[in-house]
Amino acid sequence: MKERNCLYCQEKILGRTDKKFCDDHCRSSYNNQLNGFTNSKIRTVDHALKKNRRILMGFFNSKNEYTVLVIDRKIQEMGFLFQFHTHIDILESGETCFYCYDYGIVPLGNKIKVVKAKV
Ligand SMILES: [Zn+2]
Secondary structure (H helix, E strand, O other), X not given: OXXXXXXXXXXEOOOOOOOOOOOHHHHHHHHHHHHHHHHHHHHHHHHHHHHHHHHHHOOOOOXXXXXXXXXXXXXXXXXXXXXXXXXXXXXXXXXXXXXEOOEEEEEEOOEEEEEEOOO
């Protein structure tokens, strides 16, 4: 018979061989640990996406403007993280836009076109 150890405390499990934990306490501690890790990853990504959106939104001051040009370096100095975006869309112009919710960017060499989604 194969010996099993509790996934949480590593103690030998007695009794049924299909058990993964020695008791309910170990089961819930193990699950809380897993969820805590997942939640902190989600929070990190959420935070980055919202910060990106705030940076992009900051380039617009008129309600009638839908695109502005900014330099690549400027956006990075403000803390924009290029690897975080919510979705990708093709604009009417055929350009690929990386959105953070309702604001997006189109990379153009050393400049970036910042796009506000039309409602
Ligand atoms: Zn245990």
